[in-house]
Amino acid sequence: MLKGRPLSTPEPVDDQGFADFFRSCLPVLTRTLAALTGDTRVVEDVAQEALLIARHRWDDIRSYDKPEAWVLKVALRLMRRWQQRHQCETPLVAVPAVDALDQVHEVEAVHSALRQLSPRHSEVVALHHLLGYSISEIASVLMVGESTVRTHLTRGRAELRRILGGSDD
Template sequence: MNAPEPDLGFAEFFRGCLPVVTKTLTALSDDNRVVDDIAQDALLIARHRWSDIHAYDKPQAWVLKVAIRLLRRWQQRDRETLLAEVPEGVQPAVEVEALHAALRELSPRHREAVALHHLLGYSVGEIAAVLVIGESTVRTHLTRGRAELRRILGGSDE
């Protein structure tokens, strides 16, 4: 019988990574009921692949990328379910804080870039690693996302 494989530091990684993933997902979603589940699902996936990802330069960025993809999938399914349940001609009323409402109006990439940078303090390079896009693309998303937020919130373009 083979001895169980050591966790190679996964337990410690989990304790440090879970709050970061949860905070990130909370900034990207207005639905806190799924944030914890998605964060734990992403870390469960990481646990299954830990023998590979523990050697990555930024394993936390890998987990964030997985968590964001899981969140996107959930949001798409939830949006489709909500629209299917709303009677024809009736618009669902959503009462939320103005900034979160405005963030939700942004495209997914603009919303992710703005939330990661301005709400969570990620650098352009860190956002590029998490979203698996180039730094110049991150800067473009930030510029366009901020401009769109100003328009939505009624601010000036300066």
């Protein structure tokens, strides 16, 4: 106390919706990055780092149409940097022994095949098929033209069919 005045307690900081955004975005980021890399240990760190960067810029990105797209773009860049620094193949995700083992194997086969694609093909296919992003949204996230996205999507799908043993018709 100073001269009879009580110490003031700090006012709670208004996070302007970031806490809710964090809770909804973290699982999407981790699922997407895990599908692309298979390394769940690194994925969690990269996703949280991308969200930390987003927190620092929240005043700007909260007004974006799809702030999660901005965070995903940051996370993809961080993941690429990590992979370049460590120059290693990430291990496959361990498959749990549960009742839905066939379904788990099928999903893992797709994720494994996705990881065999070039980085850009796998990103485009994952954004489109796992997250439901449109061609224009993917173009915005990856900062490329829509025709480039369509080309990568077509080639990525064809390569996935080849890897998974399906027809390429």
